[in-house]
Amino acid sequence: MNEPALLSVDAVSESNSRSENDAIATARDRAYDGLRAGILSGSFPPGEFIEEATATKATGVSRTPVREALSRLAAEGFLVLHPRRGAMVKQISANELFDLYDVRLMVESHAVRRICQEKRPVPKLLFDLCDEHEEITMTDHLAFTDLNHRFHETIVAAAGNAVLCQVFENLRANLTRVAMLSFQMGVRKKREGLMHRSLAEALASHDEAKALEITTEHLSRMPRVVASLTGIGQPK
Amino acid sequence: MNEPALLSVDAVSESNSRSENDAIATARDRAYDGLRAGILSGSFPPGEFIEEATATKATGVSRTPVREALSRLAAEGFLVLHPRRGAMVKQISANELFDLYDVRLMVESHAVRRICQEKRPVPKLLFDLCDEHEEITMTDHLAFTDLNHRFHETIVAAAGNAVLCQVFENLRANLTRVAMLSFQMGVRKKREGLMHRSLAEALASHDEAKALEITTEHLSRMPRVVASLTGIGQPK
DNA sequence: TGTGCACTTCAAGTATACAAGAGGAGGATT
DNA sequence: AATCCTCCTCTTGTATACTTGAAGTGCACA
Numbered sequence: 001m002n003e004p005a006l007l008s009v010d011a012v013s014e015s016n017s018r019s020e021n022d023a024i025a026t027a028r029d030r031a032y033d034g035l036r037a038g039i040l041s042g043s044f045p046p047g048e049f050i051e052e053a054t055a056t057k058a059t060g061v062s063r064t065p066v067r068e069a070l071s072r073l074a075a076e077g078f079l080v081l082h083p084r085r086g087a088m089v090k091q092i093s094a095n096e097l098f099d100l101y102d103v104r105l106m107v108e109s110h111a112v113r114r115i116c117q118e119k120r121p122v123p124k125l126l127f128d129l130c131d132e133h134e135e136i137t138m139t140d141h142l143a144f145t146d147l148n149h150r151f152h153e154t155i156v157a158a159a160g161n162a163v164l165c166q167v168f169e170n171l172r173a174n175l176t177r178v179a180m181l182s183f184q185m186g187v188r189k190k191r192e193g194l195m196h197r198s199l200a201e202a203l204a205s206h207d208e209a210k211a212l213e214i215t216t217e218h219l220s221r222m223p224r225v226v227a228s229l230t231g232i233g234q235p236k
Numbered sequence: 237m238n239e240p241a242l243l244s245v246d247a248v249s250e251s252n253s254r255s256e257n258d259a260i261a262t263a264r265d266r267a268y269d270g271l272r273a274g275i276l277s278g279s280f281p282p283g284e285f286i287e288e289a290t291a292t293k294a295t296g297v298s299r300t301p302v303r304e305a306l307s308r309l310a311a312e313g314f315l316v317l318h319p320r321r322g323a324m325v326k327q328i329s330a331n332e333l334f335d336l337y338d339v340r341l342m343v344e345s346h347a348v349r350r351i352c353q354e355k356r357p358v359p360k361l362l363f364d365l366c367d368e369h370e371e372i373t374m375t376d377h378l379a380f381t382d383l384n385h386r387f388h389e390t391i392v393a394a395a396g397n398a399v400l401c402q403v404f405e406n407l408r409a410n411l412t413r414v415a416m417l418s419f420q421m422g423v424r425k426k427r428e429g430l431m432h433r434s435l436a437e438a439l440a441s442h443d444e445a446k447a448l449e450i451t452t453e454h455l456s457r458m459p460r461v462v463a464s465l466t467g468i469g470q471p472k
Numbered sequence: 473t474g475t476g477c478a479c480t481t482c483a484a485g486t487a488t489a490c491a492a493g494a495g496g497a498g499g500a501t502t
Numbered sequence: 503a504a505t506c507c508t509c510c511t512c513t514t515g516t517a518t519a520c521t522t523g524a525a526g527t528g529c530a531c532a
Contacts (some may be wrong), residue, residue, distance in 0.1 A: 026486095051514090063488080064488090065302075068307040075307075086513075163336050163339045167403055171399075262515070298517045320483080320484055321483090322484070401531065
């Protein structure tokens with residue numbers, strides 16, 4: 001059983017358990033990357049059961065490493081394991097969507113406070129990302145999503161708390177799945193870009209109040225937009 | 237291979253992937269519970285490699301479910317997997333300890349804000365736990381740790397955000413390992429009890445400023461105490 | 473005597489064989 | 503005709519056999 005993998009592993013993938021050096025990943029990591037990419041991209045839509053045979057064919061590795069990958073994905077909240085039934089791609093309810101965004105707001109606000117209070121330097125990268133934002137086309141949703149992700153990730157990273165980064169990363173991965181489903185977010189790309197630049201400038205000058213206000217404004221409206229676009233339902 | 241498990245699974249264990257109903261767990265869950273308990277209790281100290289053969293003997297299940305449990309534990313941050321080397325119990329550095337407490341402060345502060353701002357009811361359980369606190373003996377470290385845990389968990393839960401609870405739970409599990417190593421925390425049990433009651437009262441009256449102050453005071457001094465007791469090093 | 477290479481040994485990685493539960497289809501009985 | 507029981511099949515759960523890579527040891531050569 002060594003046919004080529006069916007799922008492409010693109011920008012959306014990442015295996016942080018893989019050790020730094022090696023170019024060749026273990027079968028478990030390949031399975032993890034492939035399945036994770038499939039879940040994030042929507043190839044495996046929420047609510048669907050991933051049969052081990054399917055995962056085996058899709059990733060080109062045998063059941064043992066596939067099952068280890070499934071265990072990991074379940075631990076990270078992408079899957080729900082039903083004993084003797086299989087692994088279901090986790091559904092995100094309206095409540096959970098709002099909870100996710102609430103936690104995200106908490107994380108980013110905390111990062112902003114730490115950066116401003118401790119007068120931490122803001123990496124030049126943040127402004128580069130703003131520039132890049134103005135150059136991408138309005139229709140390139142994938143590029144926009146990726147850019148957006150890197151922008152917010154940079155801010156959280158600038159707070160200098162590794163644990164915070166990890167929490168954020170997992171959060172974002174779960175939100176990506178939802179965002180991916182709503183491909184019409186292009187309508188607000190321009191406004192987002194402006195907000196990003198204002199935020200970057202507020203952070204650079206360590207203006208906590210302003211940075212916090214922008215962050216809150218920026219993130220508070222997101223859940224409603226996403227919920228309406230995906231038809232996921234109304235909040236509690 | 238069906239000898240009895242060597243590791244007892246006590247109050248410290250929990251398998252949230254196990255489905256609600258079933259009394260009998262799968263071998264994977266038993267392996268997970270056993271290994272997790274072993275890590276949290278210190279039977280597998282930080283830095284130690286857990287060989288699969290060891291884990292197999294300790295939990296009484298074969299390698300396959302053990303490896304799935306290891307994958308899950310690694311995803312949850314308890315282990316670091318070194319390809320072809322094995323699973324090492326994660327070391328907690330001084331920096332990470334402070335990061336963990338910083339994130340914990342963020343989470344609990346957020347919960348406090350949500351409770352006060354949204355005028356959420358504070359469960360009676362919180363006060364019951366305070367009463368219970370006054371009854372336990374000064375030397376029962378395990379009971380104290382458990383009580384402390386339930387108190388803070390109750391607060392976070394009262395914020396009504398499931399995602400927040402999950403983040404907190406994982407955080408606390410990682411901190412438990414450190415706290416367990418420092419068995420001398422008895423010195424401050426009385427003061428902790430007083431703080432808990434003040435906090436519970438502030439929350440019940442939705443006095444955000446006071447509740448936040450107590451939380452911050454309470455959690456800010458912890459990392460230094462733990463660091464000094466465990467000799468884990470000084471902050472960055 | 474020191475260094476380097478090869479061999480041995482052992483543990484992790486992977487595949488597969490076997491066991492067992494769950495669900496569905498089909499037949500029989502009411 | 504409808505319902506219930508039984509059997510079959512399919513998928514997951516578990517164990518084990520096999521493969522591969524890594525590390526340590528010992529011998530040979532410089």
